[in-house]
Amino acid sequence: NAGVTQTPKFQVLKTGQSMTLQCAQDMNHEYMSWYRQDPGMGLRLIHYSVGAGITDQGEVPNGYNVSRSTTEDFPLRLLSAAPSQTSVYFCASSYSWLAGSPNTGELFFGEGSRLTVL
Amino acid sequence: AQSVTQLGSHVSVSEGALVLLRCNYSSSVPPYLFWYVQYPNQGLQLLLKYTTGATLVKGINGFEAEFKKSETSFHLTKPSAHMSDAAEYFCAVSPSRPMEYGNKLVFGAGTILRVKS
Numbered sequence: 642n643a644g645v646t647q648t649p650k651f652q653v654l655k656t657g658q659s660m661t662l663q664c665a666q667d668m669n670h671e672y673m674s675w676y677r678q679d680p681g682m683g684l685r686l687i688h689y690s691v692g693a694g695i696t697d698q699g700e701v702p703n704g705y706n707v708s709r710s711t712t713e714d715f716p717l718r719l720l721s722a723a724p725s726q727t728s729v730y731f732c733a734s735s736y737s738w739l740a741g742s743p744n745t746g747e748l749f750f751g752e753g754s755r756l757t758v759l
Numbered sequence: 760a761q762s763v764t765q766l767g768s769h770v771s772v773s774e775g776a777l778v779l780l781r782c783n784y785s786s787s788v789p790p791y792l793f794w795y796v797q798y799p800n801q802g803l804q805l806l807l808k809y810t811t812g813a814t815l816v817k818g819i820n821g822f823e824a825e826f827k828k829s830e831t832s833f834h835l836t837k838p839s840a841h842m843s844d845a846a847e848y849f850c851a852v853s854p855s856r857p858m859e860y861g862n863k864l865v866f867g868a869g870t871i872l873r874v875k876s
Contacts (some may be wrong), residue, residue, distance in 0.1 A: 645766070683868040691862055731803070745791055
């Protein structure tokens with residue numbers, strides 16, 4: 642069982658370049674999200690999706706785009722990379738978040754993608 | 760809105776000693792609370808969670824946490840530290856009514872636990 646798969650694991654970009662971080666899950670999870678992790682700041686939510694065709698912004702969405710055309714995939718696009726986007730990016734998925742559901746907030750994480758913007 | 764404060768970015772204990780990692784939260788609605796653990800170069804994995812019911816919750820690897828509403832705290836403990844517990848620990852909060860208040864899990868800044876032999 643692969644779980645949540647992120648590619649690439651490492652990437653170096655030059656300022657102004659664009660790229661897409663891929664995320665795929667094979668657990669039939671409806672909820673998917675992207676976080677960035679920076680030292681001393683924990684994980685900050687970039688974008689999330691509660692199902693195919695539905696996305697919403699998190700805490701730090703500027704400079705990033707997402708789409709959710711299938712249940713399995715949730716790519717994160719950097720439109721014009723900046724040094725401030727140097728970070729470790731995590732994709733995470735979950736079953737539906739419903740009031741009273743024991744699954745609410747229980748995320749399954751990928752292994753991360755380390756991005757450096759020069 | 761939800762927020763989490765973890766007291767102490769680094770905690771060091773001796774092997775066999777008590778582990779105590781502190782977490783305080785703020786939430787406008789009854790919260791769901793979580794502790795996640797991250798080992799080096801890996802993603803996060805769930806350690807334990809509180810949703811409703813018993814306020815003392817037990818997780819994997821001998822960890823437990825107690826939800827104290829009056830203190831808005833959810834501290835993580837383990838009676839006896841093991842070398843394999845060395846990792847970074849994250850406290851997180853989400854609203855118990857996600858459709859009204861957002862399907863978002865908010866993380867604290869993390870606490871790095873060091874275990875000395």
